[in-house]
Amino acid sequence: xxxxxxxxxxxxxxxxxxxxxxxxxxxxxxxxxxxxxxxxxxxxxxxxxxxxxxxxxxxxxxxxxxxxxxxxxxxxxxxxxxxxxxxxxxxxxxxxxxxxxxxxxxxxxxxxxxxxxxxxxxxxxxxxxxxxxxxxxxxxxxxxxxxxxxxxxxxxxxxxxxxxxxxxxxxxxxxxxxxxxxxxxxxxxxxxxxxxxxxxxxxxxxxxxxxxxxxxxxxxxxxxxxxxxxxxxxxxxxx
Amino acid sequence: xxxxxxxxxxxxxxxxxxxxxxxxxxxxxxxxxxxxxxxxxxxxxxxxxxxxxxxxxxxxxxxxxxxxxxxxxxxxxxxxxxxxxxxxxxxxxxxxxxxxxxxxxxxxxxxxxxxxxxxxxxxxxxxxxxxxxxxxxxxxxxxxxxxxxxxxxxxxxxxxxxxxxxxxxxxxxxxxxxxxxxxxxxxxxxxxxxxxxxxxxxxxxxxxxxxxxxxxxxxxxxxxxxxxxxxxxxxxxxxxxxxxxxxxxxxxxxxxxxxxxxxxxxxxxxxxxxxxxxxxxxxxxxxxxxxxxxxxxxxxxxxxxxxxxxxxxxxxxxxxxxxxxxxxxxxxxxxxxxxxxxxxxxxxxxxxxxxxxxxxxxxxxxxxxxxxxxxxxxxxxxxxxxxxxxxxxxxxxxxxxxxxxxxxxxxxxxxxxxxxxxxxxxxxxxxxxxxxxxxxxxxxxxxxxxxxxxxxxxxxxxxxxxxxxxxxxxxxxxxxxxxxxxxxxxxxxxxxxxxxxxxxxxxxxxxxxxxxxxxxxxxxxxxxxxxxxxxxxxxxxxxxxxx
Numbered sequence: 001x002x003x004x005x006x007x008x009x010x011x012x013x014x015x016x017x018x019x020x021x022x023x024x025x026x027x028x029x030x031x032x033x034x035x036x037x038x039x040x041x042x043x044x045x046x047x048x049x050x051x052x053x054x055x056x057x058x059x060x061x062x063x064x065x066x067x068x069x070x071x072x073x074x075x076x077x078x079x080x081x082x083x084x085x086x087x088x089x090x091x092x093x094x095x096x097x098x099x100x101x102x103x104x105x106x107x108x109x110x111x112x113x114x115x116x117x118x119x120x121x122x123x124x125x126x127x128x129x130x131x132x133x134x135x136x137x138x139x140x141x142x143x144x145x146x147x148x149x150x151x152x153x154x155x156x157x158x159x160x161x162x163x164x165x166x167x168x169x170x171x172x173x174x175x176x177x178x179x180x181x182x183x184x185x186x187x188x189x190x191x192x193x194x195x196x197x198x199x200x201x202x203x204x205x206x207x208x209x210x211x212x213x214x215x216x217x218x219x220x221x222x223x224x225x226x227x228x229x230x231x232x233x234x235x236x237x238x239x
Numbered sequence: 240x241x242x243x244x245x246x247x248x249x250x251x252x253x254x255x256x257x258x259x260x261x262x263x264x265x266x267x268x269x270x271x272x273x274x275x276x277x278x279x280x281x282x283x284x285x286x287x288x289x290x291x292x293x294x295x296x297x298x299x300x301x302x303x304x305x306x307x308x309x310x311x312x313x314x315x316x317x318x319x320x321x322x323x324x325x326x327x328x329x330x331x332x333x334x335x336x337x338x339x340x341x342x343x344x345x346x347x348x349x350x351x352x353x354x355x356x357x358x359x360x361x362x363x364x365x366x367x368x369x370x371x372x373x374x375x376x377x378x379x380x381x382x383x384x385x386x387x388x389x390x391x392x393x394x395x396x397x398x399x400x401x402x403x404x405x406x407x408x409x410x411x412x413x414x415x416x417x418x419x420x421x422x423x424x425x426x427x428x429x430x431x432x433x434x435x436x437x438x439x440x441x442x443x444x445x446x447x448x449x450x451x452x453x454x455x456x457x458x459x460x461x462x463x464x465x466x467x468x469x470x471x472x473x474x475x476x477x478x479x480x481x482x483x484x485x486x487x488x489x490x491x492x493x494x495x496x497x498x499x500x501x502x503x504x505x506x507x508x509x510x511x512x513x514x515x516x517x518x519x520x521x522x523x524x525x526x527x528x529x530x531x532x533x534x535x536x537x538x539x540x541x542x543x544x545x546x547x548x549x550x551x552x553x554x555x556x557x558x559x560x561x562x563x564x565x566x567x568x569x570x571x572x573x574x575x576x577x578x579x580x581x582x583x584x585x586x587x588x589x590x591x592x593x594x595x596x597x598x599x600x601x602x603x604x605x606x607x608x609x610x611x612x613x614x615x616x617x618x619x620x621x622x623x624x625x626x627x628x629x630x631x632x633x634x635x636x637x638x639x640x641x642x643x644x645x646x647x648x649x650x651x652x653x654x655x656x657x658x659x660x661x662x663x664x665x666x667x668x669x670x671x672x673x674x675x676x677x678x679x680x681x682x683x684x685x686x687x688x689x690x691x692x693x694x695x696x697x698x699x700x701x702x703x704x705x706x707x708x709x710x711x712x713x714x715x716x717x718x719x720x721x722x723x724x725x726x727x728x729x730x731x732x733x734x735x736x737x738x739x740x741x742x743x744x745x746x747x748x749x750x751x752x753x754x755x756x757x758x759x760x761x762x763x764x765x766x767x768x769x770x771x772x773x774x775x776x777x778x779x780x781x782x783x784x785x786x
Contacts, residue, residue, distance in 0.1 A: 092738070
């Protein structure tokens with residue numbers, strides 16, 4: 001049977017939910033009005049299950065499963081907000097805040113930052129881990145945009161939107177572990193990139209102040225993310 | 240190639256060897272080679288040319304007792320010499336066939352040799368790894384021909400299932416079940432992948448197998464390809480193993496030449512070819528989904544499973560991935576039957592396991608033992624115990640994903656379940672023995688440093704969590720930690736283990752958790768008394784001087 005026509009019923013947070021067989025737990029939960037926090041997920045590009053914010057408990061599985069890449073199954077019982085899950089999510093956020101340099105007061109994305117919003121929603125008022133504060137560069141060589149590695153959470157939304165939607169594949173990753181970094185072309189200044197079309201999609205989808213438009217600094221609306229949904233619909237995508 | 244032709248080659252090789260007089264075999268695997276066994280071989284060859292007696296010098300694979308290298312054996316007779324130097328060449332060549340040289344002789348009667356059971360390593364150290372005829376003379380490719388001509392693919396899968404073989408890469412997934420899953424998928428294109436990205440600190444089993452008996456791994460892969468319906472195989476070898484790579488390329492060329500690899504193998508309708516892919520130095524590429532990405536030419540990072548490689552692997556096709564040792568076990572199982580193999584080992588863990596025994600133990604080297612042997616037998620009988628009269632402290636198994644097992648559990652049998660119960664894992668087979676000069680906190684920090692450096696950086700718990708855990712362990716080692724740091728470390732262990740994307744992150748806390756479980760007093764000593772009993776860490780207060 002066509003998975004788009006097949007219907008599965010499952011339970012999300014004690015709520016009976018029906019979903020298409022090709023939907024993920026995250027999609028089914030959203031359709032049903034249940035909120036699951038996400039960070040690396042972005043409607044309109046492929047999921048990678050990397051940030052682990054959307055981990056949920058599924059009855060019968062001893063592992064926590066990422067809601068963004070786990071397909072619904074008949075009879076599944078999903079818990080999205082157990083004490084354990086909330087604790088882990090808080091710790092993930094704390095790890096991110098301690099990893100690089102996230103000082104909201106002096107950030108261009110202050111008030112429009114997904115990391116900040118998630119922290120607020122999780123009541124994060126302090127970070128228990130020692131701040132690592134690595135010395136990372138800022139690339140301001142592009143005429144319209146800037147990249148501040150200190151604010152980057154390595155969600156790779158920029159990499160995916162550039163490769164999957166714009167088709168330029170200007171962005172990619174280099175290095176391993178805590179030394180991972182997003183790069184343009186062959187790790188050269190953004191302004192010298194030969195593949196960048198200056199479309200600005202990466203800037204709009206960046207959840208933090210890592211990528212920003214130079215002339216929007218200090219404005220109330222530094223980012224507009226809605227374009228991707230419209231773009232998807234216009235292209236006949238189903239996301 | 241038919242069975243008769245194979246037997247002709249085998250007989251020819253055996254006759255030639257018998258007519259060639261005495262054989263002086265020099266180990267040319269990595270361990271002995273690092274002690275210049277190549278120069279020794281040249282010296283022996285020079286002497287052999289001079290001598291009037293008929294005597295041939297051969298380069299072979301690993302003879303096991305690496306700490307006594309370079310090793311030389313003289314056949315027939317099986318006399319073994321240890322720590323041989325080029326100066327000893329004339330004496331060895333002169334004595335070949337006569338009275339053995341007492342001063343260099345290494346007794347084969349000791350437990351190290353007597354307690355082992357060789358299946359995967361049955362040819363190791365006995366044949367020239369760059370001569371396919373010698374492998375054939377040792378019953379090589381008989382199993383493959385038997386599978387291809389007498390058995391259906393389903394029967395081969397069943398044979399492997401009945402043998403009870405479990406994945407030797409560490410997790411112990413039943414091999415037959417995995418083969419069956421791939422065999423059942425409906426796809427015209429399937430792949431077989433051999434994971435030779437062995438990277439655990441202290442592990443050199445796969446390296447040794449590849450360097451000593453590469454044909455065996457190829458044969459295992461061909462049988463697997465036939466069983467699951469694949470026509471292409473990839474051998475993913477890390478670039479740090481140049482000798483293994485060279486021997487594999489030679490082995491693949493020889494097998495192709497004899498028609499044992501390629502189109503219509505042995506005149507059957509089955510075609511299979513193997514390509515070597517070289518890893519670029521990332522430990523995480525030993526994780527199967529990262530390995531697949533790497534083979535595809537992408538950045539080697541894991542992806543969430545499901546879908547498992549058996550459903551969607553290389554380029555989205557069903558892919559069978561097994562470790563070197565798993566494939567190397569297959570030819571013997573098919574040749575000698577599942578019952579024979581299943582008779583070895585314990586009820587749940589069948590057969591034998593190769594271990595790389597190293598650290599504070601007298602006999603360092605490569606061993607193969609039946610599953611279920613106790614840790615004590617392995618360390619104190621085969622390994623000869625801890626040298627210099629020092630006290631045994633712990634044995635580390637499973638590398639960065641495993642743990643440290645203390646003295647009181649040494650009588651537990653070595654199998655997948657027992658080791659997991661003890662907070663460690665079987666792992667790929669690294670076994671590092673530690674004595675009282677090792678600080679367990681420092682050991683935990685070492686492994687955390689390894690995980691931190693090798694984390695791919697994709698998921699946050701592993702990327703940022705290992706860095707934080709490493710920081711906390713460093714504080715403890717340096718005597719800067721408080722109880723709060725220890726609490727944070729413990730909660731991070733729980734969180735990183737539960738939330739990480741792949742096995743690297745999920746298992747990264749294991750070395751910390753197992754040392755905390757058995758050596759908590761050492762952690763507390765570092766924190767409270769600022770003291771390291773092993774004298775390894777500089778805790779600020781006067782560290783106990785090594786006795």
